[in-house]
Amino acid sequence: MEQTGIKYKTTGCTWLQSVSEVVGFPLDQVNFLACQSLALLAAFWFRLYLSPQHVSPLVRHAVAALLGMSFIVFCFGWYSLHIFMLVFSCYCIMIKANADNIHRYSLMVAMGYLTICQISRAYIFSYGILSTDFSGPLMILTQKITMLAFQVHDGMCGNPGELTAEQKRLAVPSKPCLVEYLSYNLNFLSVLVGPCSSYKDYVEFIEGRHIRGRLSLANGKQSGQDSWPEPSPMRAVTHKLLVCLVCLFLFLTLTRALPIAHNIDPQFLSEASFMSRLTYAFFSVQAARPKFYFAWTLSDAINNAAGYGFKGVDKNGLESWDLISNLNILGIEMATSFKTFIDNWNIQTGVWLKCVCYDRAPRNRMALTFLLSAVWHGVYPGYYFTFLTGIPITQAARIVRRNFRHHFLSSAALKLGYDVLTWAATQLAISYTVMPFLLLATEPSMRFYSSMYFHFHIISILVVISGHLVAGATKRHSYQAHHSNNNVKEN
Template identity: 30%
Template sequence: MDGLFVPLADAVGASVDQVKLISCLLIAYPLGSVFIRIPSSHPALKHLFSVAITLLFFFPVLKLYAGFFQLLGSVLATYYLTRYYQGPMMPWVVFAVVMGHLTVNHVIRVIYQFSYETFEVTGPQMVLTMKLTTFAWNVHDGQRPAADLDKWQMAKRVTKFPTLLEFLGYSFYFPGMLVGPYLDYSDYMNLINETVFKTLAVKGKSGRNIPAGRKRVAYRKMVTGLLYLGAFIVGGGTWNYSISLTPWFAEQSLLYRIAIYQICGVFERMKYYAIWTLTEGASIKTGLGFTGLSPSGKTLWKGAANVDVLAIEFPSNFKVLLDAWNMKTNVWLRECVYKRVTPKGKKPGFRSSMITFTTSAFWHGIASGYYLAFLTGGFITTIGRLARANIRPLVLEAPGTQPSLAKRAYDVVGTIITTLLLNYAASPFMLLSFTDSFTTWARLGFYGHVIIGAAMAFFYAGGAKFCRSMHSKQQQAKMTRSPSSVGTPVNEKQFMVPPSFDQIVPPRAQLG
């Protein structure tokens, strides 16, 4: 089938693999309409259809024959481990098996020096790793007392073990098979059985419990995704993070280099916006992602979203940015790593955050750039949490009142700093090598490390205590000016006290 893709690849200046990937995402749209037309009274047909389309993608189109059987091996191993191994360590055993398999393929990718333009098994395997490890935890939660589970765990737990066909249909759900978004088993079965539609009793034009508006939203996503793709094709070849390695970049002034790098970051992200928006639309065509009705009665389809572009390009803080980027992966990391490594009865802290960031880097691959990016992200998250807990209360107004000038200035400064730190921390993620990453950081004046270091120094040198004192004085002044008003005395617990230095930089013995 390469004869169908080579002329198009030559015309747009892309690799054949990239054209094949986008073609599969677009083909999923009409196939999604076929999928949803299969009635819920025949769930086996829906499972078989999904598996058949995935085989179509992997065999004649992408030619990943061995890759598919590798994925099938992980699927079968997970199925039988979760079915017959009932111990408390079962989810971690599954995690080790599927993540270890993924890491082997990451190593192979590095050995053979595959470029990012080459589409091979690690892409879909990363999505599958999230699905399989989440399923293992869902099965584990289904065996625990309800009193020990939180809201998410209660909603997603598996109490009735699936048949092999159901599990294969879940594992190889075709719209999200190649690049995501991943979905958990309960959402997949709700899609197959149309449970959400039946609960809301929303009738479509066909008389079935399928809400109207699905096609309109899906094709709007398709057009938006293609626009992002076009922007990347036009500008991404020139304005990307690797520009920092050129002699021209080194000759510019520091401020100009920093400004140019922010523009490059926008174009670097366009390719991710494109594929995630395209696959979101394809998922919506199958009925996935329905989240109810708006006040005006229009159907809402936000459940399959994997990215919020405006929140990323104009973030109020780093937490908002992370929550808006690769959202389904964030859910996986939060529910299957962040919460699970936190001791029972304790709140997640810096240790949980750093384990989660390390897991994310490990999941992405073995390149040193991933670890530089996520390690830096861990420190950025910490200073962001400290700022929100200690500085933000000083500029907040009473609920229901207009934001003050100080609050608006805080938001603007927060957006600027967050964007600067995003493009600084993300550069190693794209450049991958240790040398290229540090060359880039040096040519940017290490401004990200300067911001992080200055923030840490401020909070450790008494800044957190100073903020608490200032907030206490503010509350006392409000109560003095208006005795009849309801004053809120300062609550020490609402402020985050910086962790000890050993918690942030563990002793050498703990680093192994």
């Protein structure tokens, strides 16, 4: 009866229902994995048989878009209409709106539609229907639509003197045609889980200029090198697929063995000590990461298999295929500060936020960027608990680093001890901060924080207050000393 209910509720294709029942995974996850596996095979075919040397850019654009649209329909059924409606609505804005306002209109429409869909799914329709969760592709689509709109605005209306070097490089001087627009937004390489990349980089990939342009930079920097052979992505793809297998194994073992929901289990909260609860929170959040690692690394491998994502060659001649990578697993797991963790997690979303908000806001850039990020993620209270909790903890970490780090740089042993201590503190703080993000609702989030006695909130706020008091006292002391010196000189 349970499987029948799932089959009845599913809006995506049900061809793999029997596979879902055999392996014990929800049908939406089976459909997703099937599409990504097919996308990997299609990516090799796209690079080898639909290369720019064999077919025109128009053919590559059309094939990439049609495959991506097919994957969307397969996974989400009639819910895919939401995605297509947003794409075509924003394309109408692209061709009809004045370039002076194209970025504003696109941002309002894309973010507005995304928010409406998220509210509807969270509070009007049943959130338990996993296979109808089309918000992921819609979130990626919102990034692409708005990033392109801002880059078209830069290319057609931007004052070169006011643009940053990166904005100048990525500026789009003319509006794309419909096929190009659909290809960029709905291509099979990134339509399901991303990542978002710049329109200019994507078009260079489609037209066959992506690798050549970056190799020319390497050739110019390498003395004695007149040319560089075109690199193969196979080594990078193989490495990333092996990482995916490890992450899948960890998901099937650790993630299932350490469920997040156990953090708020009444019996566990009543019987376990504080240290036991804190330890479980740490390991359960660590165990929740492999599913994100798997999805993003697989998507990265798919793009690389198609020949997209080449970053360049370093001074030692080593090739990098991490141009559009969405995470750095080692950087995340070894992070010794909040900033390091954020810089290595969901990297392309950070690039998007910088492009459409942080670099353009006239004031309060950090606050506006946090607000946009929170709204983009969704409407669940847990998301906002996470962002609000992260603010004082981030400020406290900066104060501690500024006032104490230099005391530990006199020897390698002290520096190692400091790194170990800050790693443990950072990972515990991350676990504490992101727990509501995983629990979603208000009541479970508050239950967890209550079981933790709000200790990170209290400690971080006290550190911030102390830091401001010390800074104020130091400033007053410096002012008084300076004033006294001036009086002595006058006398």
